[in-house]
Amino acid sequence: MKQLITITLLCLTFAHAQEYKVADLKVQGNKKLKTSFVKKISNIKAGVVLDSSVIEADIKLLKRLPSIAHAYYQVFPAGDNSYNVFYNIEENFTIIPSANVYTTNDDEFAYRLGLYEFNLFGQNMTFGGFYQKDIYSSYALNFRAPYLFSRQLGLAINYQDLTTQEPVFFDNTTADYKYNNNSTEVLALFQLNFNNRFEIGVNYFTEDYEYKFGAISPDIPQELRVHKLLYKLIYEYNTLDYDFQYVEGFRSILNFQYVTSRNETQLPDFLIGWNDFQYFKRFGAKGNWANRLRLGVATNNDTPFAPFSVDNNLNIRGVGNTIDRGTAAIVLNTEYRQTLYEKGWFSLQGNAFVDAGSWRNPGGDFGDFSESQNIRVYPGIGLRFIHKRIFNAIFRIDYGIGITDNSTQGLVFGIGQYF
CATH class of the missing domain: 3.10.20.310 (membrane protein fhac)
Structure with missing residues (x-):
């Protein structure tokens, strides 16, 4: 019919x-x-x-x-x-818990638990937050209403108090710092047409670094607290078409930020931008090929607090928790998803993936991308347990194994597809 x-x-x-x-x-x-x-x-x-x-x-x-x-x-x-x-x-059922858990063979363990309502007041508004335990406790609250004022104009407000233990790399040595980022962000959301949307706004945040253990240097402060203002622009081009767990099409997301320090004598202003290119292709009735390429670059300050990190839960599955930093990045994630079983509301997917990336060292040049110590390649396999009637109710388990120098291996758990 x-x-x-x-x-x-x-x-x-x-x-x-x-x-x-x-x-x-x-x-x-x-x-x-x-x-x-x-x-x-x-x-x-x-x-x-x-x-x-x-x-x-x-x-x-x-x-x-x-x-x-x-x-x-x-x-x-x-x-x-x-x-x-x-x-x-x-x-969809839209009151959804979220969970991310990640470990490596170095016995690292961290998790993030959250709860979000994705259809607040029946108006497709998102409201919720998360609690994170990564040695230290963190939390955040998020509100997003893309159609608050009209079909084209909306608003997002985010608050975050994030505390982690971060490695800082300098002079071929490493120190560990307790890092806190307390931020408040307001964004205007504008959808130009079906394929194009923009976000523009401002984020006021405070960064606090406190030395814990490891190498020291007279040039690297053991305590640092700085207030910053971040101006943000996001542009998305989106042609994705969804059919339950399957996706087909192309999406490009550009994120550009200008960060200025309120403490004029401590840290210089800097620019940072990255673009995620995503391509999805259906194969037959049950296959889906998914790809994400991230190209990122920032002002090339010679600082141990570089903005791009190599991390389990962000870009390379199995690599560990923030094992390196850089001022530019190239990351490719590619995976093939195959539906193994499907009945009614439930679907089981298997996937095989390769995550690969390289970084420019702080103060270095683009030749750093080809240096073996900066290259990470992690193939792996995973499973997806999918509830087709609950938004983003995809429980994922991935196991990545490094095949480049000084690699690790580890599990990454989470809610939702990795990308």
Whole structure:
């Protein structure tokens, strides 16, 4: 029936689009998600020309929302050369716990536990936070409402108090510092059109470094507290199309930041930017190839507090907890996901991956990318336990094994796909 309705609509659109109008948009299947919200963000409205391309774009947008597991449409005659359009919604359960756990063969153990509501007030708003234990305790609160003011304009507010033990690298030695980052961020969210969106805002934060143990140097402070202001711009180009756990298409996310210190005599201002290129391809009914390439560069200050880190939970599975830093980075993550079992709401995926990356040393040059001590290559395998009716309810287990010099190996647990 759906295929017949779709074919009929296509014929009507391409033959006499100007003669047929939308009598009404009706929303079915939604329970928690407000009908008024679906109509607010949809381009199909009563009185507009019946256009299959506009309807398809609306459906793709709906399937990207955390609150929706799946969506499809139907079209029925309403008389007088007009048609009723029905958007059929299959909702996600959206009050979701989050968890990330990671270990290495060096007996490192850290975890992050959170709880988020992804459909607050039925308006597709996200609110929640997390608690993290990585030697020290940390927490954060996040609010995000991309359609708060209109289909195009929204708001995000984030607060974070993050404390970790961070290695600092200098003169071929290492020291460990207790690092605290306390930040408040406000972002304006703007969706230009279906494929393009922007975020722009400001983040005020305080960084606090306290020496714990390891090497010392008269040039490296053992205590450092600095107030900073960060101006942020994010641009995303997105053509991804979702079908439950499967993804196809291309996405590019550019993140550019300018950071200025409020303590003028301590740390210089710097720029940092990176771009994530993501490409997903379906293979047959059950295969999915996923790729992420990150290119990042920052002001090349010769400092042990360089911004790009090599880390288990960020970029290289199995490598360990912040084992190196740099002022530029190239990271490639590629994996093939195969559905091994699927019935009703449950799906089991297996995956094989390769994570690889290299970094520019602080104060170094781009030739550092080819230095063997900066290159990390970690192949591995994993499993995904997926609940298809709960947003992001993907429990993942990955085991990465390093094949480059001085490598480690380890497990990485988490909620959601790695990328």
